[in-house]
Amino acid sequence: MKKRTSVLFAAAVAAIVMTGCTTVETTSSFNGLGVTERRSQPIAHINARVSGAFLFDVFPVFCGSVNNIDKVAAFVNTVSLENTMGLVSRHARGLGATKLVDISSYQDSYWMWYTILLWKRYTQVSATAIK
Numbered sequence: 001m002k003k004r005t006s007v008l009f010a011a012a013v014a015a016i017v018m019t020g021c022t023t024v025e026t027t028s029s030f031n032g033l034g035v036t037e038r039r040s041q042p043i044a045h046i047n048a049r050v051s052g053a054f055l056f057d058v059f060p061v062f063c064g065s066v067n068n069i070d071k072v073a074a075f076v077n078t079v080s081l082e083n084t085m086g087l088v089s090r091h092a093r094g095l096g097a098t099k100l101v102d103i104s105s106y107q108d109s110y111w112m113w114y115t116i117l118l119w120k121r122y123t124q125v126s127a128t129a130i131k
Helices: 002-017 081-094
Strands: 042-055 059-064 072-074 099-111 118-130
Touching (some): 081 118
Antiparallel strands (some): 059 072, 099 118
16 A cells, blocks of 8 residues: 555656646836836846745745845745846836846746755846936
């Protein structure tokens, strides 16, 4: 019985780990800041990253709060391009910027094998704030 249960558990874990997925996520949330190719006075380069731990890469357990930096949100999925871009644009506006250039984003998710049930997911956005 134990052998059968462990084989079924191993098969379930293998099925979850080997499942692939392709997603495209877009955002138009620039909080009123323009995007331009023309260079102006640079104010700062901003890099924001929101990460979280997910049960089976689906259910959020703990994620970074986008409203309070260095705080944690429990059971709420805040790891998205929309939230991270909003964080960058709000920070840029707070620094006096009117536009963003060189916007780059990256998303990743990976299994934290040592926890058995948890995946880490993060979204990172960087941009240069200009006047």
